[in-house]
Amino acid sequence: MSVDLxxxxxxxxxxxxxxxELMEASLLNLEAGDHETIHSIFRAAHSIKGxxxxxxxxxxxxxxxxxETLLDEMRDGRRExxxxxxxxxxxxxxxxxxxxxxxxxxxxxxxxxxxxxTHQLEETLANxxxxxxxxxxxxxxxxxxxxxxxxxxxxxxxxxxxxxGNDPLFLFGALADLGELTTEALTKELPALxxxxxxxxxxxxxxxxxxxxxxxxxxxxxxxxxxxCELTITQSEASNIxxxxxxxxxxxxSEENTEIVTEKPVEIEEANTPPVKEQLPExxxxxxxxxxxxxxxxxxxxxxxxxxxxxxxxxxxLVITQSMLSELGSDFQMDKIDRLNSGLEQxxxxxxxxxxxxxxxxxxxxxxxxxxxxRLVHDLANKTGKAMELIIKGEQTELDKTVMEQIGDPxxxxxxxxxxxxxxxxxxRVANGKxxxxxxxxxxxxxxxxxxxxxxxxxxxxxxxxVFSKAVEKGIIDPNSTLTDPQVFDLLFEPGFSTADEVxxxxxxxxxxxxxxxxxxxxxxxxxxxxxxxxxSCFKVNLPLTLAILDGQLVKVGSETYIIxxxxxxxxxxxDDGLVNRVSGDMALYRLRDENVPILPVYQLFGLSxxxxxxNNALLVVVEADGQKVGLMVDxxxxxxxxxxxxxxxxxxxxxxxxxxxxxxxGSVAMILDIPGMIQMAMGHAQQKRHLSHHHxxxxxxxxxxxxx
Amino acid sequence: xxxxxxxxxxxxxxxxTVEGIDFITSGEQYLTFLLAQExxxxxILCVEEIRSWEQPTKIPNSPGYxxxxxxxxxxIVPIVDLxxxxxxxxxxxxxxxxxxxxxxxxxESSRTIGFVVDAVSDVLNVEATEILSSPAFGGSxxxxxxxxxxxxxxxxxxxxxxxxxxQVEKHATNS
Numbered sequence: 001m002s003v004d005l006x007x008x009x010x011x012x013x014x015x016x017x018x019x020x021e022l023m024e025a026s027l028l029n030l031e032a033g034d035h036e037t038i039h040s041i042f043r044a045a046h047s048i049k050g051x052x053x054x055x056x057x058x059x060x061x062x063x064x065x066x067x068e069t070l071l072d073e074m075r076d077g078r079r080e081x082x083x084x085x086x087x088x089x090x091x092x093x094x095x096x097x098x099x100x101x102x103x104x105x106x107x108x109x110x111x112x113x114x115x116x117x118t119h120q121l122e123e124t125l126a127n128x129x130x131x132x133x134x135x136x137x138x139x140x141x142x143x144x145x146x147x148x149x150x151x152x153x154x155x156x157x158x159x160x161x162x163x164x165g166n167d168p169l170f171l172f173g174a175l176a177d178l179g180e181l182t183t184e185a186l187t188k189e190l191p192a193l194x195x196x197x198x199x200x201x202x203x204x205x206x207x208x209x210x211x212x213x214x215x216x217x218x219x220x221x222x223x224x225x226x227x228x229c230e231l232t233i234t235q236s237e238a239s240n241i242x243x244x245x246x247x248x249x250x251x252x253x254s255e256e257n258t259e260i261v262t263e264k265p266v267e268i269e270e271a272n273t274p275p276v277k278e279q280l281p282e283x284x285x286x287x288x289x290x291x292x293x294x295x296x297x298x299x300x301x302x303x304x305x306x307x308x309x310x311x312x313x314x315x316x317x318l319v320i321t322q323s324m325l326s327e328l329g330s331d332f333q334m335d336k337i338d339r340l341n342s343g344l345e346q347x348x349x350x351x352x353x354x355x356x357x358x359x360x361x362x363x364x365x366x367x368x369x370x371x372x373x374x375r376l377v378h379d380l381a382n383k384t385g386k387a388m389e390l391i392i393k394g395e396q397t398e399l400d401k402t403v404m405e406q407i408g409d410p411x412x413x414x415x416x417x418x419x420x421x422x423x424x425x426x427x428x429r430v431a432n433g434k435x436x437x438x439x440x441x442x443x444x445x446x447x448x449x450x451x452x453x454x455x456x457x458x459x460x461x462x463x464x465x466x467v468f469s470k471a472v473e474k475g476i477i478d479p480n481s482t483l484t485d486p487q488v489f490d491l492l493f494e495p496g497f498s499t500a501d502e503v504x505x506x507x508x509x510x511x512x513x514x515x516x517x518x519x520x521x522x523x524x525x526x527x528x529x530x531x532x533x534x535x536x537s538c539f540k541v542n543l544p545l546t547l548a549i550l551d552g553q554l555v556k557v558g559s560e561t562y563i564i565x566x567x568x569x570x571x572x573x574x575x576d577d578g579l580v581n582r583v584s585g586d587m588a589l590y591r592l593r594d595e596n597v598p599i600l601p602v603y604q605l606f607g608l609s610x611x612x613x614x615x616n617n618a619l620l621v622v623v624e625a626d627g628q629k630v631g632l633m634v635d636x637x638x639x640x641x642x643x644x645x646x647x648x649x650x651x652x653x654x655x656x657x658x659x660x661x662x663x664x665x666x667g668s669v670a671m672i673l674d675i676p677g678m679i680q681m682a683m684g685h686a687q688q689k690r691h692l693s694h695h696h697x698x699x700x701x702x703x704x705x706x707x708x709x
Numbered sequence: 710x711x712x713x714x715x716x717x718x719x720x721x722x723x724x725x726t727v728e729g730i731d732f733i734t735s736g737e738q739y740l741t742f743l744l745a746q747e748x749x750x751x752x753i754l755c756v757e758e759i760r761s762w763e764q765p766t767k768i769p770n771s772p773g774y775x776x777x778x779x780x781x782x783x784x785i786v787p788i789v790d791l792x793x794x795x796x797x798x799x800x801x802x803x804x805x806x807x808x809x810x811x812x813x814x815x816x817e818s819s820r821t822i823g824f825v826v827d828a829v830s831d832v833l834n835v836e837a838t839e840i841l842s843s844p845a846f847g848g849s850x851x852x853x854x855x856x857x858x859x860x861x862x863x864x865x866x867x868x869x870x871x872x873x874x875x876q877v878e879k880h881a882t883n884s
Contacts, residue, residue, distance in 0.1 A: 560767055606769035648768075651821045652778070652787040653877045655768055663780045669766040 005055060009104075012051045016100050019044035021371060024093050027086055028374050035075070041089075042071040048096065050224065054165070057103040060096065063114065066121040067092045073125075076216075087382075088120050090375070148179075148212050149235055155222075156204040156230040163199060166225050172207070174221045179211025301401055303361050311357045318350045359549065360398070366444045366453070367395035369408050373415055377440060380419040388423050388438035397444040399451050403523055403543055407453070410516040414455040414539050415440060417513075422459030422537055432534065434458065450525075450567075451545055456538035462531040464488050489529035490627065493517040521626075521676075524550075524567060550645055552662075552672065554638035555621065557602045558610035561670045562634075563643055563662060568675045570622040570629060572637060575599075577616045587686070588615055590631050597622055600682050601633040605657065610635055625676040632678070645672065657681045736836035739859070741866055742809060742826040744791055745798030748866040749826075750833060750859060755811045755871045757821060759829055762806040779808075779823065786810060787877075790825040796849045798827065813875040820875050833866065835859050840868060 023044045026037045045068045052060035067089065073079040095117045102109035153175075157168060175181050184206040191202065209218065215235060222231055325343045328336060370392050377390040399407075423429075423438035430436055443454040464485060471491045472479045483491075495514040520527050524544045531537035544550070544567065552563035553572075579591040580599070588599040599620065603610045612618060612635040620631040643662035648655055659674035739750040758781075765777030765788045774793035778785050788808060792798045808823040840857040856870040 608767070608769075646783075646785045648778070648785060651785060652768070655771070657769060661766070661778060661785045663783065663785075667780055669778050669780050669785060671766065671769070 009055055012055060013100065013104055016048045016051060017097070019048050020093055020097050020100075024090065024375050025371070027090050027093070028378055030081060030086055034081075038071065038075050038081070042068065042075050045071055045096075046223070048100075052100070052103070055103075057100070059114075060099045060103055063092070063099055063118065064096060066118065066125065067096070070121060070125055076214075085124060088117070088124060090378075091117050092121060148210055151207075151209040151211065151215070151218055152232075152234045152236065153207040153209060153218070154204075154230075154232040155207060157201050157225065158228045159200040159202065161201050161225060161228045164228070166228065168201070168203075168205070171221055171225065172205075175207065175209055175218070178213040178217060178221075179209055181210075182208040184208075301361065301364070307357065307361055311354070311361070314350060314354045314357055318347075318354060321346045321350055359400075362401050362548070363398035363545075364401055364404055365396045366399050366404065366451070367392075369399075369404050369411060370395050370442055370444075372408075372412070373442060376412065376415060377419060380416065384420060384423075385425075386419070386423050386438060387426050387436055388419060388440060391439060391441040392443075393441065394444040397446060397451060398545075399444075399543070400545060400548070403545075406519065406523055407541070407543065410519045410541070411442075411453065411455065413512050413516050414541075415442070418455055418457040418459065418537070418539075422457035422461075424460050428460075446545075447542075451543050453541040453543070454538055455541070456536060458536040461533040461535055462489060462492070462529070462537050463533065464531075467491055485531075486528070489531060492529065493527070524565070526567075548645055549642050550662075550672065551640065552643045553621065553640050554664075554670070555602075555619075555632075555634040556636040556638055557606070557634050558608040560606075560608060561638065561664065561668075562602070563670055563672045564621055564623060564632065565659075565672065565675070566640065568623045568625055570624050572619065572621045575615055575618045575620050575633075580615055590620060592622060592629070592631075595629065597629045597631045598682075599631045599633055600678065603633075603635075605678060605681060605685070623675045625679055628679055630675075630679055630682070632673075643670075643672065736834055736839070739833045739835055739866075739868065740809070740829065741831045741833055741861075742807075743828045743830055744795065744826055747797065748830065748861075748864055749791075750866045750868045751809070751811060751871055751874075753832060755813055757810040757812045760808045760810060760823065761804075762802050762808055762825065776825065781810065781821075781823075784821065786821050786823050788823040788825060789874075792825065792827070795854075800825075811871055811875065813871050820877075822875055822877075824874070833859065833861060843867070 023041050026041045026044075030037050030041070045064055049061055049064040049068055052058075052064060070079075070085065070089065074081055074085070079085070091113075095114045098109045099114065101107075155168070155171075157166075161168070172181065172183060186204045186206060187202075189202045189204065190196075196202070211218070215233065218233060222229070225231075321343060325340075325347065328340055328343060332340070373392065374390055377388060381388050418440045423440070424432070424434075426436045429438065438457065438459060440455070440457045443456070445452055467488050468477075468483070468491075471477045471488075471494070474494075476491060476494050477483070493513045493516070517527055520541055520543070526542045528540045528542070529537060530540065550563075551566040553566055553569060555562050555564060573592075575590065581589045581591065581596070583589055589596040590599050591597075599615060601613070601615075601618075602608075603613065612633075615633065618633050619635070619637055620633055621637070622629055622631050624630075643664075645660045646662055648658060648661050655671075657674055657678040658671045659677070660672045661669050662672055664670050738753040740753045740756050741748050741750045743749070760781075763779060765779045767777040768775060768787070771777075774790050776788040776790050778787050780786075790800050792800045802825075805828055806825060807829055808825050809829065810821060810823045812819055812821045840859055843852070843855045843858050845852070850867075853873050854870055856868045859866045859868055
């Protein structure tokens with residue numbers, strides 16, 4: 001029977017990436033003599049090897065086999081856990097990731113790295129052979145293992161053992177490799193010929209194995225089938241009889257439990273779609289990105305059962321409310337109005353809760369984005385030779401999946417900067433009276449409808465004067481300008497800006513901070529810097545919780561309703577005529593305290609007709625984007641509400657100045673304003689006005705006919 | 710109403726076959742509609758639904774023939790007035806003014822757009838061989854919108870090319 005194995009590949013990949021992450025996290029926490037952890041690392045490698053073998057990813061299997069061998073030696077105590085080996089293993093995890101990704105995309109991979117790592121592994125393994133002799137003498141267990149033992153194995157497979165592709169013959173072959181094997185097949189369960197189903201297995205076996213292998217090794221052979229059979233292994237000669245199934249059932253799960261509790265509590269169980277692309281070389285990363293995109297972005301989310309149950313409960317309540325309302329409606333009299341009202345209230349409540357629950361499904365704990373940082377900081381510490389530790393707080397803070405995927409790279413960049421530019425060398429730190437070990441901390445928490453991620457370090461802080469002079473040197477600012485500290489720090493985000501005296505391969509090329517800022521802004525977020533010389537810096541990233549829902553201020557212009565994202569609103573005010581100045585060719589400026597804010601009449605920008613064309617006493621919504629404040633002139637301010645963002649691009653196209661549309665309570669559509677777009681649009685208008693000043697009155701309201709060429 | 714009741718209703722209606730209408734047809738079916746007094750047709754498989762006219766929400770700085778967008782069961786659907794797009798007749802909105810919502814599916818995406826027309830008239834069965842090529846003279850409609858002409862009795866119906874109709878021209882903010 002042939003089974004299409006390819007359908008299982010995605011889940012294999014997912015599990016493998018999870019396994020790799022587990023290996024990585026465990027390796028970072030690995031201490032000598034910590035057998036539990038080594039076991040869990042070994043198991044992860046072993047499953048990857050097994051899975052890769054099944055799907056014919058030979059490169060993965062071969063490489064993982066080496067890793068497994070090394071781990072096996074550590075597991076058996078034949079080898080001490082050496083930091084150098086851990087380093088090699090960490091690199092091996094990277095290689096496995098590269099290989100698996102290459103296998104997934106059927107693409108080429110960084111062969112040099114893998115070959116180098118293979119050599120390292122082989123070298124380490126070869127070293128042990130010489131050391132093994134001594135280990136054998138030292139270790140009483142091993143000494144015992146080397147004597148011949150007899151194992152009696154009763155192997156009663158389930159009838160459907162063969163269905164997942166297991167073949168007892170392979171098992172026996174593997175056992176025979178360990179030593180002298182005698183098999184005896186028990187045929188008592190064999191049904192009459194007419195009743196035999198060709199896909200089922202009716203035999204059971206009694207095996208006797210004389211071997212010098214350890215019980216572990218014998219057990220390992222049955223690892224793939226242990227859930228699908230009754231297995232009893234008894235060991236004679238050593239006179240202590242081990243009842244195998246008991247050990248199996250008690251040992252294995254408890255290991256797993258403790259490991260989950262100690263490593264990372266919920267995230268493994270909850271939902272792990274590992275964003276594991278970041279440690280790759282830049283080029284490879286881009287390739288993979290474009291590839292995964294090409295496959296049609298059908299990401300999957302693993303959702304905790306509790307969340308789904310909650311959703312089902314809510315739907316149940318909704319159905320009850322609905323039936324109550326429809327019963328009420330079928331025979332309605334005015335005296336039942338109270339019941340109708342309470343029913344509607346209930347409906348409102350249900351809908352709200354349902355909305356929240358559905359949104360929560362897209363929410364993942366931010367530990368997904370944070371998980372990679374222990375490794376990153378570990379590597380950076382090695383590379384820079386600076387002692388530093390990473391403190392992660394608030395990793396259970398939940399964030400929308402889409403936001404999470406896109407925030408990873410900017411965060412990596414910020415952490416790198418902190419490690420490279422922030423933390424000083426140990427001697428400098430000691431001289432400044434700071435602990436030798438530098439600290440980088442990542443913190444996430446909710447604030448209002450936003451999530452705030454703080455990346456802070458206790459390093460040197462940002463040198464204000466250096467930034468300033470650099471900016472002058474690069475011609476970004478005027479040497480005579482006076483800037484506040486935040487304004488100076490904002491210069492860091494200018495394209496092509498870098499203050500590092502020497503460019504390291506970690507950071508300092510000045511391509512980055514501007515990209516970081518742009519990425520964060522693309523997510524509707526903001527980034528701020530706080531820094532004190534000598535005490536450290538803190539980058540604060542402020543992100544919306546979700547991209548699908550937005551807090552908006554509804555405004556009216558002419559007959560149209562627009563939504564201004566609340567996050568970009570600075571304040572709303574009524575224009576005081578005395579504060580309006582007309583400058584440089586009919587540009588209206590509003591004096592807001594000591595700032596001059598240009599006034600943009602929305603009706604002009606969008607070509608609408610309205611009665612409210614006078615700036616005097618008009619309503620001004622002051623908004624900010626890219627550090628530029630403008631006052632949008634609107635007719636009326638309406639309510640504030642949460643709106644669901646719908647794309648205009650789906651059936652139409654991107655419209656300048658509009659980021660999307662939404663559906664209001666009355667079923668009508670309202671446009672959501674895109675503040676940066678509007679500012680650009682206004683700039684474009686102004687330019688055009690300058691160039692074709694005699695032409696600008698041909699701009700027509702949208703209801704006028706305009707033919708396209 | 711119970712589904713069983715419906716099931717008994719249907720055959721009783723079906724027994725009175727309407728004369729002159731071929732229920733079993735070969736060839737393709739086309740929906741015809743009116744713009745001014747002229748007849749036009751589109752592939753019926755693209756027709757999502759036919760709606761009555763409602764005032765859409767304007768899209769800022771869009772060409773005049775794009776009337777705006779409407780909410781069609783949670784989907785934002787742009788509305789194009791074909792009379793303005795083709796410069797036929799006058800764009801007036803009455804009770805009989807209808808919007809034909811067309812969905813055109815390509816391999817990767819599908820796009821749904823509503824088109825304002827004067828009235829919907831009929832469904833035609835047309836063999837591929839009955840579709841005639843349009844003379845190169847052309848009227849006010851750009852030739853790439855026209856797939857061909859169909860003779861129906863004494864009248865001629867212009868068959869429109871849905872894929873081209875669904876293309877949204879990039880509109881500059883200031884043209």
